[in-house]
Amino acid sequence: MNLDFSQIVPYIPFMLEGIWVTLKFVSVSILVGFILGTLLALCKITKLPFLKGFADAYTSIFRGTPLILQLMIIYFAVPQLTGYDISAFLSAVLAFGLNSAAYVSEIIRAGIMAVDRGQTEAAEALGVPYKDMMMHIILPQAIKNILPALMNEFITLTKESAIVSVIGYLDLMRRAQIVGADIYRNFEPLLFAGLIYWVMVFVLTQIGKVVERRLRYSD
Amino acid sequence: MINVNNLTKKFGKTTVLNNISTSINRGEVVAIIGPSGSGKSTFLRCLNQLEQPSSGEIWINGKEIAQEKNKELIRKNIGMVFQHFHLFPHMTVLKNITYAPQTVKKISESEAKENALELLKKVGLSEKAETFPNRLSGGQKQRVAIARALAMEPEIMLFDEPTSALDPEMVKEVLDVMKDLANTGMTMVIVTHEMGFAREVADRILFLDEGQLMEDEKPDSFFTHPNTERAQAFLEKIL
Ligand SMILES: Nc1ncnc2c1ncn2[C@@H]1O[C@H](COP(=O)(O)OP(=O)(O)O)[C@@H](O)[C@H]1O
Ligand SMILES: [Mg+2]
Numbered sequence: 001m002n003l004d005f006s007q008i009v010p011y012i013p014f015m016l017e018g019i020w021v022t023l024k025f026v027s028v029s030i031l032v033g034f035i036l037g038t039l040l041a042l043c044k045i046t047k048l049p050f051l052k053g054f055a056d057a058y059t060s061i062f063r064g065t066p067l068i069l070q071l072m073i074i075y076f077a078v079p080q081l082t083g084y085d086i087s088a089f090l091s092a093v094l095a096f097g098l099n100s101a102a103y104v105s106e107i108i109r110a111g112i113m114a115v116d117r118g119q120t121e122a123a124e125a126l127g128v129p130y131k132d133m134m135m136h137i138i139l140p141q142a143i144k145n146i147l148p149a150l151m152n153e154f155i156t157l158t159k160e161s162a163i164v165s166v167i168g169y170l171d172l173m174r175r176a177q178i179v180g181a182d183i184y185r186n187f188e189p190l191l192f193a194g195l196i197y198w199v200m201v202f203v204l205t206q207i208g209k210v211v212e213r214r215l216r217y218s219d
Numbered sequence: 220m221i222n223v224n225n226l227t228k229k230f231g232k233t234t235v236l237n238n239i240s241t242s243i244n245r246g247e248v249v250a251i252i253g254p255s256g257s258g259k260s261t262f263l264r265c266l267n268q269l270e271q272p273s274s275g276e277i278w279i280n281g282k283e284i285a286q287e288k289n290k291e292l293i294r295k296n297i298g299m300v301f302q303h304f305h306l307f308p309h310m311t312v313l314k315n316i317t318y319a320p321q322t323v324k325k326i327s328e329s330e331a332k333e334n335a336l337e338l339l340k341k342v343g344l345s346e347k348a349e350t351f352p353n354r355l356s357g358g359q360k361q362r363v364a365i366a367r368a369l370a371m372e373p374e375i376m377l378f379d380e381p382t383s384a385l386d387p388e389m390v391k392e393v394l395d396v397m398k399d400l401a402n403t404g405m406t407m408v409i410v411t412h413e414m415g416f417a418r419e420v421a422d423r424i425l426f427l428d429e430g431q432l433m434e435d436e437k438p439d440s441f442f443t444h445p446n447t448e449r450a451q452a453f454l455e456k457i458l
Contacts, residue, residue, distance in 0.1 A: 116305070129291055132322050
């Protein structure tokens, strides 16, 4: 056993900064994924074949190909095709946001379908317009039911975020690799990064539990 | 006020309503009775466009409602009460009642609240304003549902078996509220299995069987000497 954590001590601020870098793009990606996923879910439940077809194809493509491939296509192909020099941050947010939207849309679609049909009818019978009905009556109930699944998706996204290191984005993972190369010891920085990921996921899980408890008032 | 001409409704190949014609005057209370599956709910749901008729016309206040693109315009004038209440579980009783007036009629929050509390008093549930629906008994839920529908100040109220999902001891409290409402001159169309109530409160009885309007009679004559054998058989079974 040959472990020496003292060597990574000078690098700790550098690595801790990676938490912020990771959290920044993960939270933006979650937001993008959630909003886009909700819109896609609404497309999936309409009777309009064009919107439905689009949403289904979208989901199929983003779930059917590796995330790392999507990330690299966005990062490398966009400049090649359009000449626009896309930043690592924007590529990451796009790849993770668009990818997460596909999963979130399936979760929300299932959540909407699980809301009692009578809720829609009651709202319709009162003359409530579709948009208000969705925003105030159907989605709040759907999201309450699917909160554990959504939380799961956010946790997965947080962990999978480590693959942005392949496009050189200076997230927590990438920083661990840099430190490892610097001190010729990989195990300690990786272990340290692993601990930080675990803490982030743990906090996220706790937040999820609190939100769930808050929402349970009406059960 | 309501004119139904040759209303037919098919689900796929099955004809659920077969060529129904009737009219309902302002202030009339009409009870619809008939065996289960005879099309009573479907008839009611056609009246507020929850179902689209396959053919025929429904005129309400001089407008053919299928022609009206804006369904909300028709619906906000027609209240509906369901067998299973369908209260919004994530909203308080008060919010259940104020939501539609605020959202659809753009009434101010304070005015909507004031009206809601007034309605809650009428249905005897003033003290439940801040409660969530899951804390209410079935009878209380249904009274809130009636208040919610009334908050839109509709001209017509539709009831689809409002007491069928209730424990027996709660039926009366709901029927009493409906009776009060009938006495205010509200136009009401009520699908019910409460024959005593129908006989006492309704001005007319419509008897549906297999999608056909078999009888359209005053309660006394319907219950004492029904014209059709179907109605006789039905009444024998349930009375
Ligand atoms: N959405 C629907 N799709 C297909 N069949 C339906 C639908 N709604 C009702 N029906 C059928 O129409 C018939 C009448 O139903 P309904 O109006 O609910 O009868 P009632 O209220 O008198 O019991 C039933 O046979 C029912 O199965
Ligand atoms: Mg029915």
